[in-house]
Amino acid sequence: MTTRLDPDLSRRRFLKAASGALMAAPLASTASRTISTQVPNIKLPEVPGKRLGWALVGLGNLSINQIMPAFAKCQQSKLVGFVSGRPEKAKQLAQVYGVDPKNIYTYDNYDTVANNPEVDVIYVVLPNSMHPEYTIRALKAGKHVLCEKPMANTPQECEQMIAAARAANRKLMIGYRVRYEPFNQTMIKMAQDTTEMGPTRVILADAGFNIGDPTQWRLRKAMAGGGSLMDIGIYALNAARYLSGEEPIEVNAMMHSTPNDPRFAEVEENINFQLRFPGGILANCTSSYGVNLGRFRVFKPRGSFELDPASSYTGLRMRVFRGGTTEERTLPQRDHFALEMDHFSASVMNNTEPLTPGEEGLKDLKVMMAIYEAARSGRTVKL
Ligand code: NAD
Numbered sequence: 613m614t615t616r617l618d619p620d621l622s623r624r625r626f627l628k629a630a631s632g633a634l635m636a637a638p639l640a641s642t643a644s645r646t647i648s649t650q651v652p653n654i655k656l657p658e659v660p661g662k663r664l665g666w667a668l669v670g671l672g673n674l675s676i677n678q679i680m681p682a683f684a685k686c687q688q689s690k691l692v693g694f695v696s697g698r699p700e701k702a703k704q705l706a707q708v709y710g711v712d713p714k715n716i717y718t719y720d721n722y723d724t725v726a727n728n729p730e731v732d733v734i735y736v737v738l739p740n741s742m743h744p745e746y747t748i749r750a751l752k753a754g755k756h757v758l759c760e761k762p763m764a765n766t767p768q769e770c771e772q773m774i775a776a777a778r779a780a781n782r783k784l785m786i787g788y789r790v791r792y793e794p795f796n797q798t799m800i801k802m803a804q805d806t807t808e809m810g811p812t813r814v815i816l817a818d819a820g821f822n823i824g825d826p827t828q829w830r831l832r833k834a835m836a837g838g839g840s841l842m843d844i845g846i847y848a849l850n851a852a853r854y855l856s857g858e859e860p861i862e863v864n865a866m867m868h869s870t871p872n873d874p875r876f877a878e879v880e881e882n883i884n885f886q887l888r889f890p891g892g893i894l895a896n897c898t899s900s901y902g903v904n905l906g907r908f909r910v911f912k913p914r915g916s917f918e919l920d921p922a923s924s925y926t927g928l929r930m931r932v933f934r935g936g937t938t939e940e941r942t943l944p945q946r947d948h949f950a951l952e953m954d955h956f957s958a959s960v961m962n963n964t965e966p967l968t969p970g971e972e973g974l975k976d977l978k979v980m981m982a983i984y985e986a987a988r989s990g991r992t993v994k995l
Contacts, residue, residue, distance in 0.1 A: 663687075683709070688961070761973065789951075796908075819844045839901055841880065862994055907920040
């Protein structure tokens with residue numbers, strides 16, 4: 613049965629809802645339109661489409677500085693819950709982002725999220741060693757999971773996470789955010805196109821930063837799984853794989869840490885590695901916790917192109933080199949996290965495979981284990 617609403621009443625309800633949404637404007641989508649005939653000069657938000665409810669696990673730097681603000685740019689994802697070991701912090705953030713306090717969980721009562729139909733997706737943003745447990749618990753609670761990179765500390769744990777997703781019939785995606793933004797996507801298209809410059813022959817991929825506080829979990833092997841490679845070098849490895857469009861078959865590597873630097877008592881500072889791909893592409897990659905690096909470059913017989921910075925949150929730049937000319941490529945700067953989260957929401961709603969599923973995280977873990985083995989043994993490791 614349908615109910616006919618008094619047109620004036622429904623308009624008043626609409627305006628009331630719209631003004632409420634306007635008060636929340638900094639947290640809501642920036643998209644808006646003007647209804648010039650009925651209400652001149654008042655900007656009204658777009659009528660939202662279906663959005664999935666997301667809960668964040670781990671309210672650290674990445675969650676607070678990047679992920680929470682990114683929800684304002686999402687079209688298909690909304691922030692509805694937190695899981696945190698620090699209830700006061702969670703409460704404060706809930707006020708800022710309009711999260712209902714009843715949707716705040718601790719690590720202890722986390723599993724009861726199973727009974728909360730407002731939460732569709734759990735985003736695991738914890739130290740690396742905690743990814744498997746919190747991913748598997750969310751899957752068992754019937755939620756879909758986006759888990760930050762690196763997926764886990766070992767390939768075996770990745771396999772357990774994939775098996776848990778399959779058993780629960782839920783989706784699992786890994787947070788390789790740069791796969792969802794236009795600069796890296798353009799690099800992939802150009803790398804795999806042979807018509808203009810010929811086939812890709814050589815790839816350079818470097819990723820690093822000068823890490824600070826020696827007491828942080830990133831420098832504890834048990835929590836981080838390793839050093840710069842697990843945390844930042846993974847961007848270089850992942851790029852070599854997506855730019856070549858192939859899986860490496862051989863790995864060489866060298867490792868060095870500054871002696872007596874307290875930051876590198878347990879994990880590596882620098883690790884350089886080379887990858888051989890089956891079609892003949894060779895990749896040279898650098899991973900560092902000592903210097904700032906962030907460049908991907910693809911070389912072909914008739915030119916090359918690069919991103920530098922290649923994996924920063926903002927300000928990516930692309931240049932194309934042909935003979936003596938350099939072209940600066942202008943592309944939209946988009947919020948990587950908003951694109952990534954909306955991609956996953958769409959995968960869940962449309963029941964399609966995400967671009968970077970658990971299997972993608974497992975592939976990187978297997979190659980990273982081979983890189984460590986090559987560095988330790990000084991030998992080429994076959995994959
Ligand atoms: P962080 O240290 O700032 O935050 C970690 C959170 O985990 C904190 O809220 C902390 O309280 C909580 N936590 C729970 N138990 C903990 C324990 N035993 N020890 C330490 N912290 C504990 O870290 P972050 O930079 O937010 O990184 C979180 C995850 O996100 C990591 O897996 C990291 O690799 C990933 N990350 C991804 C990107 C990206 O661009 N995709 C960028 C940064 C970090």
